[in-house]
Amino acid sequence: MGKLVEDFDAYRAKMNEKILGGGNKVMKRIYSLDTLTYQDGALSGKTKEMLGLVSSMVLRCDDCIKYHLGKCFEYGITTDEIFEIFSVANVVGGTIVIPHTRRALEYWEELNKGLK
Amino acid sequence: MGKLVEDFDAYRAKMNEKILGGGNKVMKRIYSLDTLTYQDGALSGKTKEMLGLVSSMVLRCDDCIKYHLGKCFEYGITTDEIFEIFSVANVVGGTIVIPHTRRALEYWEELNKGLK
Amino acid sequence: MGKLVEDFDAYRAKMNEKILGGGNKVMKRIYSLDTLTYQDGALSGKTKEMLGLVSSMVLRCDDCIKYHLGKCFEYGITTDEIFEIFSVANVVGGTIVIPHTRRALEYWEELNKGLK
Amino acid sequence: MGKLVEDFDAYRAKMNEKILGGGNKVMKRIYSLDTLTYQDGALSGKTKEMLGLVSSMVLRCDDCIKYHLGKCFEYGITTDEIFEIFSVANVVGGTIVIPHTRRALEYWEELNKGLK
Amino acid sequence: MGKLVEDFDAYRAKMNEKILGGGNKVMKRIYSLDTLTYQDGALSGKTKEMLGLVSSMVLRCDDCIKYHLGKCFEYGITTDEIFEIFSVANVVGGTIVIPHTRRALEYWEELNKGLK
Amino acid sequence: MGKLVEDFDAYRAKMNEKILGGGNKVMKRIYSLDTLTYQDGALSGKTKEMLGLVSSMVLRCDDCIKYHLGKCFEYGITTDEIFEIFSVANVVGGTIVIPHTRRALEYWEELNKGLK
Numbered sequence: 001m002g003k004l005v006e007d008f009d010a011y012r013a014k015m016n017e018k019i020l021g022g023g024n025k026v027m028k029r030i031y032s033l034d035t036l037t038y039q040d041g042a043l044s045g046k047t048k049e050m051l052g053l054v055s056s057m058v059l060r061c062d063d064c065i066k067y068h069l070g071k072c073f074e075y076g077i078t079t080d081e082i083f084e085i086f087s088v089a090n091v092v093g094g095t096i097v098i099p100h101t102r103r104a105l106e107y108w109e110e111l112n113k114g115l116k
Numbered sequence: 117m118g119k120l121v122e123d124f125d126a127y128r129a130k131m132n133e134k135i136l137g138g139g140n141k142v143m144k145r146i147y148s149l150d151t152l153t154y155q156d157g158a159l160s161g162k163t164k165e166m167l168g169l170v171s172s173m174v175l176r177c178d179d180c181i182k183y184h185l186g187k188c189f190e191y192g193i194t195t196d197e198i199f200e201i202f203s204v205a206n207v208v209g210g211t212i213v214i215p216h217t218r219r220a221l222e223y224w225e226e227l228n229k230g231l232k
Numbered sequence: 233m234g235k236l237v238e239d240f241d242a243y244r245a246k247m248n249e250k251i252l253g254g255g256n257k258v259m260k261r262i263y264s265l266d267t268l269t270y271q272d273g274a275l276s277g278k279t280k281e282m283l284g285l286v287s288s289m290v291l292r293c294d295d296c297i298k299y300h301l302g303k304c305f306e307y308g309i310t311t312d313e314i315f316e317i318f319s320v321a322n323v324v325g326g327t328i329v330i331p332h333t334r335r336a337l338e339y340w341e342e343l344n345k346g347l348k
Numbered sequence: 349m350g351k352l353v354e355d356f357d358a359y360r361a362k363m364n365e366k367i368l369g370g371g372n373k374v375m376k377r378i379y380s381l382d383t384l385t386y387q388d389g390a391l392s393g394k395t396k397e398m399l400g401l402v403s404s405m406v407l408r409c410d411d412c413i414k415y416h417l418g419k420c421f422e423y424g425i426t427t428d429e430i431f432e433i434f435s436v437a438n439v440v441g442g443t444i445v446i447p448h449t450r451r452a453l454e455y456w457e458e459l460n461k462g463l464k
Numbered sequence: 465m466g467k468l469v470e471d472f473d474a475y476r477a478k479m480n481e482k483i484l485g486g487g488n489k490v491m492k493r494i495y496s497l498d499t500l501t502y503q504d505g506a507l508s509g510k511t512k513e514m515l516g517l518v519s520s521m522v523l524r525c526d527d528c529i530k531y532h533l534g535k536c537f538e539y540g541i542t543t544d545e546i547f548e549i550f551s552v553a554n555v556v557g558g559t560i561v562i563p564h565t566r567r568a569l570e571y572w573e574e575l576n577k578g579l580k
Numbered sequence: 581m582g583k584l585v586e587d588f589d590a591y592r593a594k595m596n597e598k599i600l601g602g603g604n605k606v607m608k609r610i611y612s613l614d615t616l617t618y619q620d621g622a623l624s625g626k627t628k629e630m631l632g633l634v635s636s637m638v639l640r641c642d643d644c645i646k647y648h649l650g651k652c653f654e655y656g657i658t659t660d661e662i663f664e665i666f667s668v669a670n671v672v673g674g675t676i677v678i679p680h681t682r683r684a685l686e687y688w689e690e691l692n693k694g695l696k
Contacts, residue, residue: 027554058171058174060641080604088153090442090606134457225250274542287522290523320516322375328404341366378497381493384489384490402631
């Protein structure tokens with residue numbers, strides 16, 4: 001794992017803890033709903049992570065993209081498959097998605113660092 | 117097939133023909149690129165149609181949703197699977213996606229009319 | 233109440249019932265979370281409906297706008313206050329919000345029909 | 349001019365009058381600012397209408413698109429030029445812009461009806 | 465006040481001055497319209513700042529969020545109220561708003577630094 | 581040219597090479613389509629770069645804005661003209677575009693550094 005990944009994970013964990021610690025019931029339920037959404041069901045968790053990734057790309061949220069790339073990595077999704085998700089996102093969402101694709105690929109490479 | 121489906125297909129076909137007939141090279145290539153994108157590759161065409169559907173939902177484009185629902189129907193995607201795609205779209209995109217989900221479900225039912 | 237309101241309510245009720253009847257747990261929780269969100273809390277339900285309305289306007293979702301206008305009407309929010317919400321939405325979101333403001337005002341007038 | 353154009357203009361005029369009649373100072377200034385924006389300056393009004401059109405397309409606001417198409421028509425912008433604006437919008441904004449392009453072309457044809 | 469706040473304010477002030485110094489009449493009016501929008505009227509300035517905050521969150525503009533958080537802080541809005549605004553934004557806008565909520569909470573804490 | 585420009589160009593070039601090196605046919609075609617789009621046609625390349633800039637601004641993509649500012653700079657577009665593009669983007673897209681305008685102006689100044 002590269003430094004980009006560590007930094008992202010650390011900041012995300014620290015701030016999520018603060019949000020959940022804030023005592024707001026709606027925010028808490030959003031987090032538990034989010035967890036529920038990506039579990040195996042009629043579609044596999046793996047497929048739903050791909051759906052989450054492409055959604056994050058067309059909505060152009062870099063941190064959401066990083067999060068779902070991390071999950072896709074854990075599921076063993078290949079680089080060729082990731083590129084196909086990139087391609088759908090760029091066709092549907094337009095060239096406005098390209099800068100996010102650059103950062104997504106950089107992050108994907110960091111996730112794969114140290115793998116043989 | 118219900119009337120919503122027929123009307124959508126007829127208007128879409130008529131206007132696409134006019135766009136392609138306009139002689140603009142970039143527009144033509146967008147259409148052929150769109151076709152290329154959803155063909156079988158590292159990911160199946162079926163999976164990519166699901167990616168196209170969820171993208172259309174979070175971007176809240178009713179006609180794009182209808183188009184991909186039609187393709188998902190042709191691929192034999194089940195209603196339970198469609199609902200799971202709806203759920204990812206509504207969680208990622210928020211309650212702002214609900215009105216589009218209502219229209220999506222109505223269209224999905226029209227696609228299934230006459231099926232036993 | 234005018235016909236626009238009746239039609240909106242009827243379609244919304246019919247399709248929400250079908251979505252909730254679909255047996256998808258995530259979709260159900262989104263609906264109950266939505267209800268929870270606008271209840272009195274640190275901010276009043278009335279204030280949160282105004283927040284919901286302005287959010288729907290800048291995200292340009294006509295049906296969401298109608299829904300929150302209906303709630304604002306029930307809370308007795310005045311037309312002058314509604315115009316102020318319109319003004320924030322149009323300044324933050326730009327002239328792209330104007331067409332939605334036209335439809336919002338038309339719907340607001342329908343909500344007020346028959347009132348003296 | 350076709351019926352689509354007449355209906356759009358009539359509804360737009362009626363509701364704009366109501367918005368301006370509402371006595372909200374911010375809304376009034378938005379309207380006058382909008383008028384100011386598209387006047388000849390360092391860039392011609394014609395160029396700025398093209399900028400307004402492409403912006404409306406990538407933001408996917410059908411009524412805004414119609415409005416700027418009407419202005420482009422008055423400026424004598426050709427159909428080939430309109431198609432080039434469509435092409436930039438579809439490349440930048442993605443295939444999600446296609447359904448709006450279909451409706452834009454239909455409206456453009458209505459604007460040109462009766463012309464020889 | 466923490467360093468995040470100082471840096472944001474300094475950059476914002478410097479660049480706003482340059483934009484206003486550019487001599488473009490439309491840009492100047494946008495700035496004065498922006499000021500006018502949030503003044504006390506049918507709704508209080510405080511309520512309108514909350515509307516501005518939630519709008520910035522669902523549109524996912526970090527700098528706009530920071531700006532309105534600063535104003536909300538000046539109005540004495542409580543942390544519990546801020547969390548309720550976060551909750552509306554995350555429900556309406558979806559989990560795509562979560563990363564912006566993390567940064568918003570971090571900035572809110574910086575605004576509160578040194579307060580007792 | 582200032583450092584912002586160099587850094588942007590270097591990162592963009594490095595990552596574009598990696599994306600194109602990934603062997604995904606759709607991604608490659610998007611890049612070539614993008615090049616084709618901005619060539620002289622019924623509208624000049626210069627006009628289309630202005631269309632690309634305003635589109636990037638209303639869609640609020642900082643990197644896309646930088647890219648098109650660079651192209652506008654090469655075409656000799658003046659600062660007054662750039663401000664007019666800014667004004668259309670801010671009126672159409674709303675005050676949510678202001679933070680992007682601040683960064684756009686900073687980048688524009690960097691592009692002009694060293695010019696007499």
